[in-house]
Amino acid sequence: MSIAEFLSFAFVQRALIAGALIAATTAALGVFLVLKRLSLIGDSLSHVALSGVALGLITKASPVFVAVPVVMGSALLILKIKKHARVYTDGALGIVSALGISAGLIIAALAGGFNADLMSFLFGGILTVSRAELLLAAALAAAAAGIIYIFYNDLTALVFDENFARAAGVDTEKTETILVLISAAAVVVAMKVVGIMLVSAMIIIPPSAALLLAADFKRAVMLACAFSVCAVLLGIYFAFLLNLPAGAVIIIINILILIFCSAVRKYVIKKRTSARID
Amino acid sequence: MNIIEAENLTFAYSSGAAALEDISFRVSKGDFTGVLGPNGSGKTTLIKLILGLLKPQRGEVKLFGCALKDFKEWHKIGYLEQKNTPPSIIPLTAFEAARMGLLSTKKTPKIFNARDNEITAAAMRTAGCYDYKDKLFYELSGGQQQRVLLARALANNPQLIILDEPSTALDSNARGSLFELLRGLNKNGAAVLVITHDIADIGKYVNKFMILDKHLIFHGSKADFCSSPQITKYFGPYTPHLMDHLHDAGGVCPLGGH
Ligand SMILES: Nc1ncnc2c1ncn2[C@@H]1O[C@H](COP(=O)(O)OP(=O)(O)OP(=O)(O)O)[C@@H](O)[C@H]1O
Numbered sequence: 433m434s435i436a437e438f439l440s441f442a443f444v445q446r447a448l449i450a451g452a453l454i455a456a457t458t459a460a461l462g463v464f465l466v467l468k469r470l471s472l473i474g475d476s477l478s479h480v481a482l483s484g485v486a487l488g489l490i491t492k493a494s495p496v497f498v499a500v501p502v503v504m505g506s507a508l509l510i511l512k513i514k515k516h517a518r519v520y521t522d523g524a525l526g527i528v529s530a531l532g533i534s535a536g537l538i539i540a541a542l543a544g545g546f547n548a549d550l551m552s553f554l555f556g557g558i559l560t561v562s563r564a565e566l567l568l569a570a571a572l573a574a575a576a577a578g579i580i581y582i583f584y585n586d587l588t589a590l591v592f593d594e595n596f597a598r599a600a601g602v603d604t605e606k607t608e609t610i611l612v613l614i615s616a617a618a619v620v621v622a623m624k625v626v627g628i629m630l631v632s633a634m635i636i637i638p639p640s641a642a643l644l645l646a647a648d649f650k651r652a653v654m655l656a657c658a659f660s661v662c663a664v665l666l667g668i669y670f671a672f673l674l675n676l677p678a679g680a681v682i683i684i685i686n687i688l689i690l691i692f693c694s695a696v697r698k699y700v701i702k703k704r705t706s707a708r709i710d
Numbered sequence: 711m712n713i714i715e716a717e718n719l720t721f722a723y724s725s726g727a728a729a730l731e732d733i734s735f736r737v738s739k740g741d742f743t744g745v746l747g748p749n750g751s752g753k754t755t756l757i758k759l760i761l762g763l764l765k766p767q768r769g770e771v772k773l774f775g776c777a778l779k780d781f782k783e784w785h786k787i788g789y790l791e792q793k794n795t796p797p798s799i800i801p802l803t804a805f806e807a808a809r810m811g812l813l814s815t816k817k818t819p820k821i822f823n824a825r826d827n828e829i830t831a832a833a834m835r836t837a838g839c840y841d842y843k844d845k846l847f848y849e850l851s852g853g854q855q856q857r858v859l860l861a862r863a864l865a866n867n868p869q870l871i872i873l874d875e876p877s878t879a880l881d882s883n884a885r886g887s888l889f890e891l892l893r894g895l896n897k898n899g900a901a902v903l904v905i906t907h908d909i910a911d912i913g914k915y916v917n918k919f920m921i922l923d924k925h926l927i928f929h930g931s932k933a934d935f936c937s938s939p940q941i942t943k944y945f946g947p948y949t950p951h952l953m954d955h956l957h958d959a960g961g962v963c964p965l966g967g968h
């Protein structure tokens with residue numbers, strides 16, 4: 433099949449546009465989450481999303497639209513736990529994850545077991561993106577872009593040096609809450625692309641690759657978005673072509689990009705140091 | 711007006727015993743205070759209480775006459791944290807790191823303009839780190855990083871400068887010029903509070919001393935410091951040595967300690 437033929441399907445167009453929007457959103461937010469060591473939160477929230485989706489299925493409401501508030505609420509809960517039980521943050525996150533998964537499984541069982549819908553959230557269903565979901569992805573991307581634009585320097589200061597940021601009048605608690613809430617929404621929407629199992633990979637891998645190469649902070653954010661969008665577009669194409677699960681193909685491409693970046697970094701650093709010795 | 715007013719500050723970390731007990735003092739315009747005290751005596755903790763980074767269990771802090779919880783004028787303050795090593799994967803250039811010093815002068819959305827870049831460049835030249843402004847912060851040496859963070863602390867032309875062991879990573883040239891620089895800023899009206907272990911370095915620049923050891927052992931002018939019975943008690947056999955330093959530094963101690 434030619435690329436033109438591939439692009440002519442309406443569902444493919446929706447998948448590509450929604451996928452690209454979500455990829456850019458998770459990658460840009462991921463840079464801040466990874467640097468603030470909050471990427472584990474993305475993982476926990478994706479597990480909570482299962483409960484939200486199951487709740488949506490049992491109430492016959494749209495799963496994504498039910499999951500968004502559920503996951504955002506849990507995000508606030510996690511931040512509370514993190515603030516009050518510093519030492520036990522990891523454990524608390526693990527508990528929230530487990531709670532999310534088990535509650536989700538029980539609700540799903542009550543709803544009559546696993547159906548195709550639930551499976552599409554577990555393993556991703558980018559090729560079945562609805563028009564409403566596409567609009568949600570666009571709204572989310574716009575919101576994330578707005579937040580990053582407005583709070584760019586607050587966020588940068590927060591991840592670079594929290595104490596200094598506070599002494600410079602940055603409301604770090606508010607900034608972190610905004611970051612985590614928009615990420616919570618992004619996690620739910622990204623679930624549609626790669627599935628619950630792989631959402632945290634969308635948050636962690638493209639930023640990690642970008643951070644290996646970037647020469648300044650802005651470029652790190654832009655590079656992460658570029659990598660992530662490429663991986664999603666190529667992933668959807670190859671998945672369709674080879675009849676493979678799109679979510680998994682997307683993540684594999686992301687990992688290949690990461691490996692490529694670390695090779696480049698190794699080469700560049702070698703060159704730099706040898707240039708210094710010369 | 712007092713620039714810092716601390717009343718009966720008491721603080722304990724969640725883990726255990728009090729780190730600071732019942733600390734009260736004032737810092738006013740024109741003060742250049744050297745804060746001394748052994749490791750673990752609560753110097754850094756006191757700074758964090760002053761800046762609201764920690765909340766005291768008892769007592770109150772006022773900055774520029776305003777209770778800390780209502781204080782908004784952070785652009786009046788420059789702060790250098792002790793041994794600050796941000797996570798090493800953040801791709802911030804030295805310039806971007808230094809420019810954060812202007813964050814407190816901005817309103818949301820905090821977007822830097824050409825003028826901010828000029829101010830940052832000037833601060834970096836003053837701190838002697840402009841040459842490597844485009845290098846990644848985490849690729850700099852400890853002393854180079856310290857200079858960048860110093861540029862960041864001074865970029866907003868603060869009226870209160872708080873430096874927590876600014877000289878530890880600096881070479882002796884940089885150390886001298888740092889203190890000269892602070893003296894200039896102090897002459898121009900900034901209050902300076904410097905934590906240091908090196909009384910020999912700081913002695914000739916400061917006009918006040920503060921000694922901390924969980925309690926406030928001493929706070930007063932350099933002249934009173936030299937004549938205070940606390941000094942002998944506190945520094946014990948090192949007192950004569952100490953006084954030598956202060957004498958070398960310009961003989962400001964009228965009563966001496968010999
Ligand atoms: N984050 C923390 N958690 C628990 N205890 C702490 C913490 N930071 C400091 N302390 C304790 O509080 C006391 C005062 O520490 P502080 O860092 O204020 O000392 P300092 O005077 O700055 O020492 P130094 O000269 O080594 O910098 C010490 O006993 C220290 O062990």
Ligand SMILES: [Mg+2]
Nearest residue numbers: 753754755792
């Ligand atoms: Mg200290």
